[in-house]
Amino acid sequence: MTADPYQTRVSSVETLLPRPDPVVFGEHGPLEPEQLKRYDTDGYLVLEELFDRQVVGEALGELEHLVALEGNREDPRFIWEPGSTQLKSIFEIHRISEFFRRLIGDTRLTGRAAQILGSEVYVHQTRVNLKPGFDGTDFYWHSDFETWHAEDGMPTPRALSVVLALTENLPINGPLMVIPGSHRTFVSCTGETPEANYRTSLVRQEIGLPSQQTLSRLAELGGVVQCLARPGTAIVFDSNLMHGSTGNITPFPRQSLFVVFNSVENALSEPFSAPARRPEFLAARDFTPLG
Amino acid sequence: MTADPYQTRVSSVETLLPRPDPVVFGEHGPLEPEQLKRYDTDGYLVLEELFDRQVVGEALGELEHLVALEGNREDPRFIWEPGSTQLKSIFEIHRISEFFRRLIGDTRLTGRAAQILGSEVYVHQTRVNLKPGFDGTDFYWHSDFETWHAEDGMPTPRALSVVLALTENLPINGPLMVIPGSHRTFVSCTGETPEANYRTSLVRQEIGLPSQQTLSRLAELGGVVQCLARPGTAIVFDSNLMHGSTGNITPFPRQSLFVVFNSVENALSEPFSAPARRPEFLAARDFTPLG
Numbered sequence: 001m002t003a004d005p006y007q008t009r010v011s012s013v014e015t016l017l018p019r020p021d022p023v024v025f026g027e028h029g030p031l032e033p034e035q036l037k038r039y040d041t042d043g044y045l046v047l048e049e050l051f052d053r054q055v056v057g058e059a060l061g062e063l064e065h066l067v068a069l070e071g072n073r074e075d076p077r078f079i080w081e082p083g084s085t086q087l088k089s090i091f092e093i094h095r096i097s098e099f100f101r102r103l104i105g106d107t108r109l110t111g112r113a114a115q116i117l118g119s120e121v122y123v124h125q126t127r128v129n130l131k132p133g134f135d136g137t138d139f140y141w142h143s144d145f146e147t148w149h150a151e152d153g154m155p156t157p158r159a160l161s162v163v164l165a166l167t168e169n170l171p172i173n174g175p176l177m178v179i180p181g182s183h184r185t186f187v188s189c190t191g192e193t194p195e196a197n198y199r200t201s202l203v204r205q206e207i208g209l210p211s212q213q214t215l216s217r218l219a220e221l222g223g224v225v226q227c228l229a230r231p232g233t234a235i236v237f238d239s240n241l242m243h244g245s246t247g248n249i250t251p252f253p254r255q256s257l258f259v260v261f262n263s264v265e266n267a268l269s270e271p272f273s274a275p276a277r278r279p280e281f282l283a284a285r286d287f288t289p290l291g
Numbered sequence: 292m293t294a295d296p297y298q299t300r301v302s303s304v305e306t307l308l309p310r311p312d313p314v315v316f317g318e319h320g321p322l323e324p325e326q327l328k329r330y331d332t333d334g335y336l337v338l339e340e341l342f343d344r345q346v347v348g349e350a351l352g353e354l355e356h357l358v359a360l361e362g363n364r365e366d367p368r369f370i371w372e373p374g375s376t377q378l379k380s381i382f383e384i385h386r387i388s389e390f391f392r393r394l395i396g397d398t399r400l401t402g403r404a405a406q407i408l409g410s411e412v413y414v415h416q417t418r419v420n421l422k423p424g425f426d427g428t429d430f431y432w433h434s435d436f437e438t439w440h441a442e443d444g445m446p447t448p449r450a451l452s453v454v455l456a457l458t459e460n461l462p463i464n465g466p467l468m469v470i471p472g473s474h475r476t477f478v479s480c481t482g483e484t485p486e487a488n489y490r491t492s493l494v495r496q497e498i499g500l501p502s503q504q505t506l507s508r509l510a511e512l513g514g515v516v517q518c519l520a521r522p523g524t525a526i527v528f529d530s531n532l533m534h535g536s537t538g539n540i541t542p543f544p545r546q547s548l549f550v551v552f553n554s555v556e557n558a559l560s561e562p563f564s565a566p567a568r569r570p571e572f573l574a575a576r577d578f579t580p581l582g
Contacts, residue, residue: 035502075409133503134503134506137542138538140540171462171463171517172462172468172515172537177463177540177541190384212424212542215542216424219541219543224463224541224542224543226462226463244540245540246463246465246539246540247537248428249431249432249535249537250510250512250515251503251506251507251515252515
């Protein structure tokens, strides 16, 4: 058995490991070679207005419907802002809503995901983030893959997220921020995953976060970029890219659909560094390829 | 006796009052007529690189010295981030540091302030804000004048702030945000000032804040603008302009010098809506004109 090159949450010392796996696995497809190259280097790509305003309007209408859905207070897939009645996220939205199931299976998304990952893809996780105006909280810097590896058993970072902007993602309302190039370094984090960690980490992540020293180093090398987006624009980013977002005190909410596509050749095993699997609404174990 | 046109914190109903007083009082001086006009309309003005890098370097050096100053933990003029050892603000910095006393009296600042306010000016308050990287907290939307009227007895908004950027004020590290044009409306806030309110309000203001409905209305009319600034750039803004800033999770600290100039014809009386005066390091009662 080979050693896990993405060991994390096993030591009290943080380590920066070079990523042994590729970032781009495929060649041909809807993305231009220049776009693939940029994704390879920076770890993300902005696809301007991939969907039109009509689709966005329908998505917002569907969200209004879901926010008012009976029983959503008790549904663990609905995550609320701390101490507030405002909704922060809805997970597994493709199983709650037929509209979102279809949207997430749209070839504009799956085709590009399959091209980058060089294989058929399946849905690892979906969610809508509703960052409300006035008191939308921040998301601190993190690599998604670090959590998916430790807590879900995702073997390698052969996965990506697509963020589809549903409202204006402006410099002022807490847009996605990324550290370009940071996806090339795996930050092996300190600490140990507590039991049922996801119950608190979805509201505020405490474990699996890089140190300030490491963030400074990554940001010195790659800078920090805000990903601005009009409604309908999609941002594709590598599962190991360091990202976060500030809070939102403006009156303008920021709402986005997140879809995580994983390669069917990278299906989950058992968690690498957690006492138990997370629920399937966070980490799907139906590996059926899309499309 | 005439009724106070800026009544606030006396009712459980929020009211929006048109400002009866002018914004620009003077004519001739270092600012161009076009700049005065813009200030009148928008309520703020950005003066690019008013000071050079050498001055900024000296200011940062002086700050390092002050942060390490013995006894500053017990000095009420030093405000710390909640639950942290990081400094958030230093008040009355012109009385703590000879360097800042001279900088604040520089005619590049006092000349422009006197021109806008149409009289000699004195210092109502000074502070340095040190928004550290990684966990710099936000400042929610507020009008400074609302507090200075209620808690300090400032009769009218014939006062302004100058913010001198000491580090890069970027879109990503929680720069000053303003609602252009909002200085024309006085938001009479609900609630009552608790005793010694300033002890908590300097860390997180709770009283004297406009409602979300009012902020939405003001932002619909004027938008929300980030005031970006290179080190040495000064932002001048009206005492009644609605402003705030988001938190800062980037590694890049944001440090600024704030100086509040008040017209000598607008000297403080007794608080309009608070049980007692605030300490003089927050609201000076030495009305000696500068210069």
